[in-house]
Structures are given as C-alpha cells and as structure tokens.
Amino acid sequence: ANPAENTLSEVLAAYAFAGEVVGAARFGQGHINDTFCVYTQTAEGDCVRYILQRMSAAAFKHPDQLMQNIVGVTDYLRDLIEKDGGDAARETMTVLRTKNGAAYFTDSEGGAWRVYPFVENTLCLQKAETPELFYASAKAFGNFQRMLKDYPADTLFETIEKFHDTENRLANFEKALAADKLGRAKDCAPEIAFVKAHAADCSVALEALRAGRLPLRVTHNDTKLNNILIDKDTGEGICVIDLDTVMPGLSINDFGDSIRFGANHSAEDERDLSKVNFDLPLFDIYTKGFLEGAAGTLTDAEKEYLPWGAKLMTLECGIRFLTDYLEGDTYFKIHRDGQNLDRCRTQFKLVRDMEARWDEMAAVVKKYS
C-alpha cells in the first residue's frame, strides 16, 4: 500500500477545520487503519484536534457502505444522547463532513479518508490491566447495545461478509482439511478431532437466530478495551469508537469475543497450555458490567445464551487459526513456524475450560439477570 503521507495535504485541504492546520502526525496503536491526529489552532489561539484516518483498503472493500453504517449509527446515537440530556460530543463519535458535505474523501490515489473530532480528556488503553477496566469496557459495550436496541439492524451493510457465520467457518475448515495442501493435517489430529466433536455447536447460535429465539442486533464486532474512550476524570468508558465493523449480528457475539480475549491471562499463542486458563472471576465482572450497561435491553434468551457467545467466539476463532494453519498461514501473520496451530490450541483449551465451568457461567449470568 502507498504510504498515507503521500496524499495528506490533499486530504487536509478537503476539510474545513475549526482552526488552521498546524500539523498532523501518526497517532494511536490501531492495526487496521492509518490514523493521524490533526492539530489546528483557532483565531482565539485554542488548539482543536481531530482524528484523521485512511480506511484500510485491504480490510474494507466498500468505504461508501462502511461510512453509511457509521453515519447512520452515530447520527442516531447523537439524537438519543441529546434527548437523554447527555453530552453527545463526548459520548459518540461524530463524522466531520468534507467541504463538499461528504462523509469521506477519496484522494487522487484512491485512498478513502474520514475525520472525527478528537474526544478530549479521555484515555485509550491497550490492555485491561485491572478488573475495573475490564468492567468499564463491559459497561460501555452493554450500553452500546442499550442505546441501539431500536436501531433497524437490517439496514446496516455487512462490512465483512459472513463475519461470525460459524457454520461457514466450519465449512471453510472442512475444505482446507480435505485439500490438506501442505500435508499438515497429520500434525494436528487432536485439534481436527476437537473441531469434529464440536461441529454441531457451530450451529447453536445461528439456529437460535433462524428460529427467532435470538434477535438480530446492531453489533460492534471489535469489542476490545482499546475501542473505548475512558473519561480521564471518572474512569468510565464514555465513548465507543472504531465502528468500522458495526454490522447486523448477535449481541452474544459482542459479549463472547470480549470474554474470549479478556477473561484469561495468557498470550493468544502461548505454547505452555498449563498457563492458559479461563478466568471465571473476570467472566463474572464482565457479565456484571455488560448487563448493567444493557440495562434490561437483552431478552431472556439472549441472557441465557451469553455463555454460548463466549464459547462460540472462542471455538470459531480456534477453527479459523486451524484453517489458516492447514492452508499455509495465508491470513493470520506468523512470526514462527506453527504459530497458528499454537493459537488454535490456546483457543480450544479455553473452550474446554468453559465447558468444564458451564454451570458456573450460567449461575453468573443468572446472578446479574
């Protein structure tokens, strides 16, 4: 990809900022988009900052659809927050329009860019160093569910097709296994057996959706702590960011993905599986925060399926790592041989732990329901 700096001046000229642009520099630790902070100075001498991003062309083929999703959701949130008497400029992102009134700008090299006012006096943390931070993110993502409960989810574009279609992920695994083009299947017989033993599980949530037991929701699909802005004064998660993967989906999957990566203390590619353990107290605190944030929005069935969300997101992720291992590591970058198989093994270990503690997980959900 071309370095984003090539067209920066052209992009900056497309926007009417509050002040004069005095600089722009790479910002944050996102892995997907090219993110810059734009510094401007107003006539009164105030510094006003913006976040400027070139959307990843590799990850997102349709920036127009993606931006329609973001504009739709953030406009809706702004109205709702204002009606509730909240501070919409801090509690949701706002898309700054170009001078032409467009939601994004396409540069001369085809790069698609967008601008958000910088939400000041906030922290963006990479890792939940404390249970309180994990709780803060849970509450913010639960609150996101609450605020968007009446948004027509089916009007959103699927920015990544079949993202959490676990049945499709299973089918892709089966294709990779049948091809076994690198002869790696012989090295992962226990993991292959694990997938086969869990094939029926891959349909549990989708079946519930098809049967109308679980509702289609607006989902975030990247529910990490670093996609929440935390108020510096209160320590509360006030604004959900990184809305690129907002799509129709299942609330239990947003919940489950947070549990998958947040409710353990090991690296995703840890080779010593004795160190990889599902942490029930962290599951407890996340469940508490998520349900408090959702404040009665989730149906009884969604609550009942929360443990399934955790297990299925972890299983699905493990299946994807295993599929990529069989296909020759073409999707997930590796830094050493066998890394995707190691990643698969940690996920399956977590699935086993969850299965062993299933009743306790259900009891936690019940406690906060």
Ligand code: ADP
């Ligand atoms: P990526 O998809 O690459 O993770 P993000 O949308 O999460 O991109 O943005 C990258 C980083 O930029 C965030 O982690 C955060 O630090 C910062 N950021 C994004 N939007 C804002 C905003 N409106 N206000 C303040 N910081 C922001």
Ligand code: MG
């Ligand atoms: Mg992000």
Ligand code: MG
């Ligand atoms: Mg992102």
